[in-house]
Amino acid sequence: MKRILALLATLAIFFGVALPVGAATTQDVTITATPTYIALTNDTATWAIGAVAVNTTYYWTADDLVPAEPLVDGDMKGTITNTGSVAEDIDIKCANFTGGAGWTLSADDSPAEGEVNLRAGITGMANRAAMKQVVNADVELIDSLAASGTKKWCMELETAPTFADGTAKTGVVTLTASAAD
Amino acid sequence: MKRFFLGLILMGLVVAGCANQRPPANDDPAILPPDDVTWISPGKVLIGNFYPGARAEWNVTIHNGNEASVGFRVSYCKPARVGAGRQMVEAQDWVIIADPTPVLQPKETKEILIALDVPKGVRGLPDKWEFWVSAIEQGQGMVQTELVSRWLVDMR
Numbered sequence: 001m002k003r004i005l006a007l008l009a010t011l012a013i014f015f016g017v018a019l020p021v022g023a024a025t026t027q028d029v030t031i032t033a034t035p036t037y038i039a040l041t042n043d044t045a046t047w048a049i050g051a052v053a054v055n056t057t058y059y060w061t062a063d064d065l066v067p068a069e070p071l072v073d074g075d076m077k078g079t080i081t082n083t084g085s086v087a088e089d090i091d092i093k094c095a096n097f098t099g100g101a102g103w104t105l106s107a108d109d110s111p112a113e114g115e116v117n118l119r120a121g122i123t124g125m126a127n128r129a130a131m132k133q134v135v136n137a138d139v140e141l142i143d144s145l146a147a148s149g150t151k152k153w154c155m156e157l158e159t160a161p162t163f164a165d166g167t168a169k170t171g172v173v174t175l176t177a178s179a180a181d
Numbered sequence: 182m183k184r185f186f187l188g189l190i191l192m193g194l195v196v197a198g199c200a201n202q203r204p205p206a207n208d209d210p211a212i213l214p215p216d217d218v219t220w221i222s223p224g225k226v227l228i229g230n231f232y233p234g235a236r237a238e239w240n241v242t243i244h245n246g247n248e249a250s251v252g253f254r255v256s257y258c259k260p261a262r263v264g265a266g267r268q269m270v271e272a273q274d275w276v277i278i279a280d281p282t283p284v285l286q287p288k289e290t291k292e293i294l295i296a297l298d299v300p301k302g303v304r305g306l307p308d309k310w311e312f313w314v315s316a317i318e319q320g321q322g323m324v325q326t327e328l329v330s331r332w333l334v335d336m337r
Contacts (some may be wrong), residue, residue, distance in 0.1 A: 039220035045322030138261030179224030
């Protein structure tokens with residue numbers, strides 16, 4: 001019995017000394033998170049263009065017409081509000097349009113057959129040329145929008161010189177909010 | 182001899198208990214966000230001293246601010262950009278999301294366990310890298326919103 005107790009005591013001392021080392025090994029990875037939350041609202045989420053013609057630009061603006069330059073609040077269509085607790089970067093992307101032959105997103109201002117040119121702008125941009133080319137991957141639309149801050153925005157869509165079919169197309173635009181650096 | 186083994190088992194349990202790394206709950210009432218807004222929290226998670234073979238877990242909290250129940254899609258997301266000094270790493274295979282398609286009742290808040298589990302043999306990871314976890318409400322209109330939690334990883 002004495003020997004068992006002595007052995008237990010030895011083991012207890014051993015583990016007592018070894019425990020912090022063991023804990024350090026397993027707990028070496030640290031995880032830190034500040035209690036912030038990310039939220040975003042966009043007040044206008046639809047754009048039903050209807051029938052479109054080839055080689056034509058359509059505007060998602062307040063009056064569906066070409067916006068004035070520089071871009072001003074009155075011409076914008078939607079309002080993005082940072083409803084989170086910290087400054088946020090807002091990115092934009094669009095999935096390829098589905099329906100019939102579908103459309104991919106053009107990487108430039110000259111959409112070919114099977115492509116569409118989609119661009120997005122915000123109040124304050126100097127001109128339409130400064131609007132962001134919207135593609136499948138995230139592109140920054142708004143840099144560091146303060147908590148409770150708002151920004152008005154618009155889009156324009158340019159069709160290709162020819163269509164492969166007459167089937168209706170549907171595209172989904174995504175606004176992504178992430179904590180700014 | 183029985184007591185000896187019993188002692189060993191007890192000490193093993195003590196050691197195992199000390200090594201547990203469960204994340205603390207984010208339930209401080211002082212920082213609770215509004216009820217009528219859909220949000221994700223935290224905005225940033227910093228993992229320090231990470232190494233291949235290690236596993237880091239943290240809960241991402243999602244709140245449904247709508248008056249109706251909503252299905253969400255929670256997924257790994259390639260960053261649009263990374264913080265200063267960080268690199269982008271294709272980490273999709275290493276990110277485990279406990280519930281990638283939660284359905285939240287009106288005003289419900291739910292914690293989703295996210296685990297970063299990089300296999301031991303992985304080599305060549307940069308010192309600092311980043312990946313994102315995103316949550317998207319299903320059934321939004323033509324313009325949908327996506328909320329991101331940034332995960333910043335510092336290697337040992």
